[in-house]
Structures are given as C-alpha cells and as structure tokens.
Amino acid sequence: MRPGFEKTGADWDQVAVLVKNGIRLQFRSGRRMPGPRRLSGFHWTIILYCIMGFSMAMSLVFRTTPFLYSLLTLAYAMVMIGFSTAADFALTILYPDEEEIILHRPVSSRTYWLYKTGVLGFSILALTAALCLPAALLGLMLKGAPLFYPAVYFPAALLAGTAAALAIIALYSMFFSWLRRERFQNALSWFQILLTFSLILFFQMLPDAGWPQAEKSAWYLFLPPAWFAGLIQVLCGGADRLDGMLAAAAVLSLVPLCAVTAGKFSSEYLSRLSSPDASGISGRARKGGTSAAAAGRVRLFSSDPESGAGYLLAAGMLKKDRMARASAHVLFGVPLIFLLLDVLRNRIGDPFAPGSSGAQDFGIRMHLFFSCFAVFYVLKGLAYSRDWQAAWIFSAAPITGAGRFTRGVKTAVLLKVIVPYYFLCALLLCTRMHWMSGLRHALTLLALGCVGFSLSSFLIKDFPFSRKQMPGDRSLRIRYLLCSIPFYALCAGFQKWTYGDDTAWLIGMGMLIVVFAASEGWSLRHSPVCLKADEG
Amino acid sequence: MISIVGVTKSYGSIKALGGLTLEIPSGQIFGYLGPNGAGKTTTVKILSGMIPPDSGTARIAGFDITRHALEVKKRIGVVPESGALYESLTPAEYWEFAGRLYHLDQQTISRRGQEFAELFGLKDRIAERMNGFSKGMKQRVVIASALLHNPDVVFLDEPLNGLDANAVLIVKELIRSLAKKGKTVFYCSHILEVVEKLCDRVVILDSGVVAADGSVASLKRMTRRTSLEAVFSKLTQDPEAKDAARVLAEKLAGEKQKP
Incomplete structure (x- = not known):
C-alpha cells in the first residue's frame, strides 16, 4: 500500500499518524471530569444510531418488500449521516484550529487531503455500520430476500452514506465559495436550520405524494435512496429495467460528488477558511450600547440589575450567537413544522368542541410531545456557544445570587423564543378550529411549556453560553428525548383531565400558574449564592 | 537565514503588510514588535507557510517559502499566538x-519528550489529557512541540503567554542557548522588557511597515529615549493617548461607586 500512496505524492507515515490522531480525537470526550472516563459524543452517537437503526429495521422487516425495505432504511441512514456531517462540519471536516496546529508543519496538500478523507471515511463507516448493520442482518428475514442480502446491502449502504456525506460537503463548499469565513459561518447556521426543516418536510410529505409505494415508478429516479435500493436489487438478482437505471444513477451520482468535493480537503482550503475576513476586521459600524426601547424592556422584565444582566446577555446571544440561534430555532421549528403539516392535512381537530376526542387527537399528541422536548431542553442547547471562553465572567462578576441572573436569562428565552413560538402555534391552530379553542389550546401549551421550562432549570445546571461544542455533542442531545417522556406523560394526563370541562380547565390553568411560580421561587431561593464557571 | 523582500499582504481593503523587507542572519534573536494589528502575526504566518503573500519573496535557509514550502517547514518550529x-x-x-510529522523515530520522540517534560515541570502530567491543564501548562507543551524536531529557525509569537515566572526564566534561557547554537529565533511579543533583555536586534512594525530597525541601544540613541518602552511609544503611539488615559x-475615580 505504501508505494501506491507515495506515488501519489502523499507521505504514508504522515497520513497514518494524522488519521490515527483524527480517529482518536473523535473518540475522546470533550471535557475532562473527575472520576472514571466518560463516553464521548461520538460513542453516544454510535450507540444511539444502533438503537435507531435496529428499531427502524424491526418495524419494517415483516411488512415490506426487499426493495421498499432497502429504500426506507437507506433513506433513514442517508438522512442521519447527512445530519451528522452537517452538524459537525465546522469541527471535523474543516477544523479552523488545525491551521495553527498542522499548517506550519511539513505536511503536503496531498497528505492533508488523504488525512481528511481517511477520517471522513472512518466516520461514514462507523455511522453506517451503526445504522445499517442491524438492517443488513435483519434483512435475512425479508420475504424473498436471498441469503447473501446482508453482503450486498451493507456495501450499498456504505456507498449511500458516502453519497449523503459528500452531498452535504459539496453544498457547504458551494456556500463557502460564495462567502468569506464570517459570512460563511453565519450562512452555515441558517443553512443547517433550513436543511433540517426541508428534510423533515420532505420525508413527511412523501406519503402524501403516494410514496413509498409497492409499485415502482419512474419517479423513484428522483429519490437518491431509491438509487441505492435499486443497486441492491441489481446485485441480488432478478432486477428489472428500472432497477438497472436506479443502480446506474447510484454509481454515477458518486462521480460528480467526488469530483466536486475532492479539492475541499486541501490545506489551501483550510488556509482560506482560517484567513481573517476583511469585513470582520474593518467591521461594519454598528450601533453601540442599548437602545432606549431595549433598556425599557430590560427594566420591565427584570426587577434587579442581576436579572437585567442575564436578560441582556441571553437576548443579545439569541440575536447574534449562531450556535444559540440554531439551537433555539431547530428545537422549536421542528414541532412547528409538524403542526403546520397536520394543519395542512386537516389532521388537527378542535379539542374543545362538543363530542370531540379532546386532546386525544394524534396530531395534538405529537405536537405536545415535540413541544415538551423543545421547552425542556432549550436551556441545554443554550449552554453551547462559540464564545464559551467568556464564561469566566460568571465567576468573576460580583453577583450575589445566581438565581436572579438565571431568572433574567430565562425571562429572555421565554419572551424571545417560547412566547413567540406559542403565538405562532395559536395562529396555526386558529385556522383549523374556533379561534377561542385555538387560543385556549395554545394558552394551555404555553402554560405547560412555562412549567416545563422552569423545571428544566433544576435538571440542567450548565450556565448559558459556557460550553464548547465538541464533535458529536449535537447528536448526543437527542438522548434527552428519553428524559422528557415523563414530563410529556404528565402533560398528556393534564390535558385529558382539563379539556373536557371549562371549570376543570380554569382550575388546571390556575394550578399551572401556581406550579410555575413555586418552581421559579424555589429555583431563586435554592440557587448558589455565587456563580461558578464550569471548566467548559 | 531569513530573507524577506517586498512582501505585501492585504485582507480585503485592509493592508496588513506593505512591502516588508528584512534580512535576518543565523544565530540572531530577532525581536519583532508592533502595536495590535501592525502585521506581526501575518508575517509569522507568511514565513511559516500558513498563508501566501500577495507579492514579494521570502526565503528561509535558502528555500523560497512559496515554491519550496515543505523544505521550509521541515526547518522551522512555530509557537502560534493562539x-x-x-x-x-x-x-x-x-x-x-x-x-x-517530522519523521522522528519513536525513541527520539520519547527521549526528547521526557527531557522537555522534566525541563517544564510536566513530568508527572505527561500521561494526562490536556483539557484540564492551565493555559501556562498548555503553552509549555506547545513550546516543546515546536522545538522537538530541533529546527533551524524558531518562530515564537507571544511565547510567554500564561507562563509563570519560573517558566519564563526557563524559556528565556532556552532561547539564548538555541541562538548560541546557531538557531535563528524570530520573537514576536508585547512584553518589551523581555525583548529588551533578550533580543540582539529589534524591528518595530507599524501599520505593516518597518518603523525602526536596529539593536536596542541604537534605537534608544536614535530616538533619545532611555527604555525600549519609551522608544516603542514614541514610534507607534498617538501622542494624546496618554493624556486621554489619565x-x-x-x-472613573471621581464617580461614586454604587453600593
């Protein structure tokens, strides 16, 4: 292998040490805590993907044809690998700190390219194995699948995962060729939000378009996972003409993707990413200080200077910090999309109408579930920031009660994120039910959301904007989904009890207000006197 | 050892270096000073092959930094500002x-690593992950990694960042000894006292151009100042800035502090 490598102009020893180091870093936890070594974000991602891949395959294996099984499991794998690549793009694909660690060392561009390709290849292999190995093995139980199905399925899944990762890199590179670093990273955060929403919408709308269907049609030529499912069909034997075309599309799709992304792992490219943005140096003249209106809002919503400081910090970061903005928008955007889809499909019934199933409606249940997750973990999302090093201020500032500062932060999140979110929900709900019912339902969700948000501060101890984002951290947050299930169950029970009767609803709302006030009071009294910065 | 002729670099409309020309011989401790944004780090990045110059040429040990970047990089060690x-x-x-990455064998790496760990007081922490290290401890690791392969030219961009007094003494001694052995040290810093004591020659850069070049003594004579700090201030500071600070x-002192 070494002579082959060296013919390309790359240095075998350097590639080996760089790739080994890159893989080692992926498996290292970002934070060093006392006690036994913890699993890294990447470990957790693999465990989670394994469970999700297995569940997906189990739910399909006895109900579908081999083609549909391949199509659906590969579609899922491609989306998850695409998401992972997008989420950790700035950290693993183009890691700006590497400029100062590697670029001054004698590493040629070709060596650097092979290093980046090697690490990316390893990530794709690990993630594909986690997502698709269970599906490959369970595929043996498919009706009509040959015994060698897993041996054909897994390499095709690897190609599909590679195509998904390369497509994301190609898209991001396109952005970067148009924009300089600061603007690129700003655009990246919006692009990630848009990508998340578009993919969710796309997969939700597929059944509306009659997909996936047992009858194969030429429309599958427009669906990338179907290309790779077609490839599996061809390799398994007994393929028709359409399968052949799909398989050809799968193989051919990799050619332009490889060509477009090949130049993106070069050290020159990294150098360009790391070069200071002229617009960033000169800086546009920005309004300094706080406007009169903003100062008024601070006084209105925060009774003391410490709350005011917390409010100003969180409000400013939600506006300017890309990571904070992306966390909040994605968390609340997803349930909003599901609600929009249910409204468009007319699946949301009036829960207060006489004779209705109340809050038992599937759409209402799902919306509640996603909202619970969002309000419960918005604080966790806000713990991450590009400016995490500024968290020293939490321990240096003469704050006499951390609770007051945290209350200011929570007020800002409530006013800037949670209330507008439920306002949008109310608007959407009113298009499908009596405005009074829509408003009552949205108010209930808001009250439940406020309680959940307040309770979450007991669970999430990180100070806002105090943590550095590490590879795998974003995927890792999905595990919190499991923790919000008990809260969801309580909310569902509450709705069931209160929606049938006006008096019960009023009493219930009163109770929620009391619980919220008690929870806030408790959190204010029992928070530490001084803030302690986490080691980050 | 280092030869720079007419090097320019701009970031958009901002000119970071405007035709820099310098000649630095072997064995010299070369102090490179300048106010924030003067172009010091840009110079280091260009000379270490991290970014290309817009125009001009630079050679290290006879190798052109753009055409023979790998040969240059084999011969240099860099302590980046960050x-x-x-x-x-x-x-x-x-x-x-x-x-x-410099093709050192395992034995040499282990031996030199142990020597640096002993020198910098890291012997007991050599197997600990650096997430929990202080800034000074990380800086010692970075300095050791820049010198591990015994480079001919060492670029030190604010190398004393975060170091305690003992570590500063060690690094200063290390720099002097390296220069005596014929290594060229390109030293960027804002700590003028250290530059004054350590460097054979000082260049003060202002807005990407050389404002002064010479030994500390000659710069003092030229500007009729008694310290390098005063020389630096005369050459690069707005004359009214001192009064404004006062x-x-x-x-601030006159305003009542709220309880």
Whole structure:
C-alpha cells in the first residue's frame, strides 16, 4: 500500500499518524471530569444510531418488500449521516484550529487531503455500520430476500452514506465559495436550520405524494435512496429495467460528488477558511450600547440589575450567537413544522368542541410531545456557544445570587423564543378550529411549556453560553428525548383531565400558574449564592 | 537565514503588510514588535507557510517559502499566538503526533519528550489529557512541540503567554542557548522588557511597515529615549493617548461607586 500512496505524492507515515490522531480525537470526550472516563459524543452517537437503526429495521422487516425495505432504511441512514456531517462540519471536516496546529508543519496538500478523507471515511463507516448493520442482518428475514442480502446491502449502504456525506460537503463548499469565513459561518447556521426543516418536510410529505409505494415508478429516479435500493436489487438478482437505471444513477451520482468535493480537503482550503475576513476586521459600524426601547424592556422584565444582566446577555446571544440561534430555532421549528403539516392535512381537530376526542387527537399528541422536548431542553442547547471562553465572567462578576441572573436569562428565552413560538402555534391552530379553542389550546401549551421550562432549570445546571461544542455533542442531545417522556406523560394526563370541562380547565390553568411560580421561587431561593464557571 | 523582500499582504481593503523587507542572519534573536494589528502575526504566518503573500519573496535557509514550502517547514518550529493544540490528547500523545510529522523515530520522540517534560515541570502530567491543564501548562507543551524536531529557525509569537515566572526564566534561557547554537529565533511579543533583555536586534512594525530597525541601544540613541518602552511609544503611539488615559482614570475615580 505504501508505494501506491507515495506515488501519489502523499507521505504514508504522515497520513497514518494524522488519521490515527483524527480517529482518536473523535473518540475522546470533550471535557475532562473527575472520576472514571466518560463516553464521548461520538460513542453516544454510535450507540444511539444502533438503537435507531435496529428499531427502524424491526418495524419494517415483516411488512415490506426487499426493495421498499432497502429504500426506507437507506433513506433513514442517508438522512442521519447527512445530519451528522452537517452538524459537525465546522469541527471535523474543516477544523479552523488545525491551521495553527498542522499548517506550519511539513505536511503536503496531498497528505492533508488523504488525512481528511481517511477520517471522513472512518466516520461514514462507523455511522453506517451503526445504522445499517442491524438492517443488513435483519434483512435475512425479508420475504424473498436471498441469503447473501446482508453482503450486498451493507456495501450499498456504505456507498449511500458516502453519497449523503459528500452531498452535504459539496453544498457547504458551494456556500463557502460564495462567502468569506464570517459570512460563511453565519450562512452555515441558517443553512443547517433550513436543511433540517426541508428534510423533515420532505420525508413527511412523501406519503402524501403516494410514496413509498409497492409499485415502482419512474419517479423513484428522483429519490437518491431509491438509487441505492435499486443497486441492491441489481446485485441480488432478478432486477428489472428500472432497477438497472436506479443502480446506474447510484454509481454515477458518486462521480460528480467526488469530483466536486475532492479539492475541499486541501490545506489551501483550510488556509482560506482560517484567513481573517476583511469585513470582520474593518467591521461594519454598528450601533453601540442599548437602545432606549431595549433598556425599557430590560427594566420591565427584570426587577434587579442581576436579572437585567442575564436578560441582556441571553437576548443579545439569541440575536447574534449562531450556535444559540440554531439551537433555539431547530428545537422549536421542528414541532412547528409538524403542526403546520397536520394543519395542512386537516389532521388537527378542535379539542374543545362538543363530542370531540379532546386532546386525544394524534396530531395534538405529537405536537405536545415535540413541544415538551423543545421547552425542556432549550436551556441545554443554550449552554453551547462559540464564545464559551467568556464564561469566566460568571465567576468573576460580583453577583450575589445566581438565581436572579438565571431568572433574567430565562425571562429572555421565554419572551424571545417560547412566547413567540406559542403565538405562532395559536395562529396555526386558529385556522383549523374556533379561534377561542385555538387560543385556549395554545394558552394551555404555553402554560405547560412555562412549567416545563422552569423545571428544566433544576435538571440542567450548565450556565448559558459556557460550553464548547465538541464533535458529536449535537447528536448526543437527542438522548434527552428519553428524559422528557415523563414530563410529556404528565402533560398528556393534564390535558385529558382539563379539556373536557371549562371549570376543570380554569382550575388546571390556575394550578399551572401556581406550579410555575413555586418552581421559579424555589429555583431563586435554592440557587448558589455565587456563580461558578464550569471548566467548559 | 531569513530573507524577506517586498512582501505585501492585504485582507480585503485592509493592508496588513506593505512591502516588508528584512534580512535576518543565523544565530540572531530577532525581536519583532508592533502595536495590535501592525502585521506581526501575518508575517509569522507568511514565513511559516500558513498563508501566501500577495507579492514579494521570502526565503528561509535558502528555500523560497512559496515554491519550496515543505523544505521550509521541515526547518522551522512555530509557537502560534493562539497556543492551539489538541486538548483531548496527553502531552506525550501530542508530542508523538508532532514528532512523527517530522519523521522522528519513536525513541527520539520519547527521549526528547521526557527531557522537555522534566525541563517544564510536566513530568508527572505527561500521561494526562490536556483539557484540564492551565493555559501556562498548555503553552509549555506547545513550546516543546515546536522545538522537538530541533529546527533551524524558531518562530515564537507571544511565547510567554500564561507562563509563570519560573517558566519564563526557563524559556528565556532556552532561547539564548538555541541562538548560541546557531538557531535563528524570530520573537514576536508585547512584553518589551523581555525583548529588551533578550533580543540582539529589534524591528518595530507599524501599520505593516518597518518603523525602526536596529539593536536596542541604537534605537534608544536614535530616538533619545532611555527604555525600549519609551522608544516603542514614541514610534507607534498617538501622542494624546496618554493624556486621554489619565483623564478617563480621573473621571472613573471621581464617580461614586454604587453600593
């Protein structure tokens, strides 16, 4: 292998040490805590993907044809690998700190390219194995699948995962060729939000378009996972003409993707990413200080200077910090999309109408579930920031009660994120039910959301904007989904009890207000006197 | 050893370097000073092959930095201003990583790693991940990784960042000894006292151009000042800045502190 490598102009020893180091870093936890070594974000991602891949395959294996099984499991794998690549793009694909660690060392561009390709290849292999190995093995139980199905399925899944990762890199590179670093990273955060929403919408709308269907049609030529499912069909034997075309599309799709992304792992490219943005140096003249209106809002919503400081910090970061903005928008955007889809499909019934199933409606249940997750973990999302090093201020500032500062932060999140979110929900709900019912339902969700948000501060101890984002951290947050299930169950029970009767609803709302006030009071009294910065 | 002719670099409309020309011989400790944004780090990045110049040429040990970048990089060691390293690694792992990029064998890396660990008081922490290290400890690891492969030219961009007094003494001694052995040290810093004591020659850069070049003694003579700090201030500071600082401090002291 070494002579082959060296013919390309790359240095075998350097590639080996760089790739080994890159893989080692992926498996290292970002934070060093006392006690036994913890699993890294990447470990957790693999465990989670394994469970999700297995569940997906189990739910399909006895109900579908081999083609549909391949199509659906590969579609899922491609989306998850695409998401992972997008989420950790700035950290693993183009890691700006590497400029100062590697670029001054004698590493040629070709060596650097092979290093980046090697690490990316390893990530794709690990993630594909986690997502698709269970599906490959369970595929043996498919009706009509040959015994060698897993041996054909897994390499095709690897190609599909590679195509998904390369497509994301190609898209991001396109952005970067148009924009300089600061603007690129700003655009990246919006692009990630848009990508998340578009993919969710796309997969939700597929059944509306009659997909996936047992009858194969030429429309599958427009669906990338179907290309790779077609490839599996061809390799398994007994393929028709359409399968052949799909398989050809799968193989051919990799050619332009490889060509477009090949130049993106070069050290020159990294150098360009790391070069200071002229617009960033000169800086546009920005309004300094706080406007009169903003100062008024601070006084209105925060009774003391410490709350005011917390409010100003969180409000400013939600506006300017890309990571904070992306966390909040994605968390609340997803349930909003599901609600929009249910409204468009007319699946949301009036829960207060006489004779209705109340809050038992599937759409209402799902919306509640996603909202619970969002309000419960918005604080966790806000713990991450590009400016995490500024968290020293939490321990240096003469704050006499951390609770007051945290209350200011929570007020800002409530006013800037949670209330507008439920306002949008109310608007959407009113298009499908009596405005009074829509408003009552949205108010209930808001009250439940406020309680959940307040309770979450007991669970999430990180100070806002105090943590550095590490590879795998974003995927890792999905595990919190499991923790919000008990809260969801309580909310569902509450709705069931209160929606049938006006008096019960009023009493219930009163109770929620009391619980919220008690929870806030408790959190204010029992928070530490001084803030302690986490080691980050 | 280092030869720079007419090097320019701009970031958009901002000119970072405007035709820099310098000649630095072997064995010299070369102090490179300048106010923030003067172009010091840009110079280091260009000379270490991290970014290309817009125009002009630079050679290190006879090799052109753009045409023979790898040959140049084999002969230099860099301590970047940011002190960036992979914090999830241990010092031993980081040095092994850095050393192997210069094709050092395992035995040499281990031996030199142990020597640096002993010198910098890191012996007991060589197998600990650096996430929990202080800034000064990380800086010691970065300095060791820049010297591990015994480079001919060492670029030090604010190398004393975060170091305690003992470590500063060690690094200063190390720099002097390296220069005596014929190594060229390109030293960027804002700590003028250290530059004054350490450097054979000082260049003061202002807005991307050389404002002064010479030994500390000659710069003092030229500007009729008694310290390097005063020389630096005369050449690069707005004459009214000192008065403005005094006025602001008086205003602050005069305002009543709220309880």
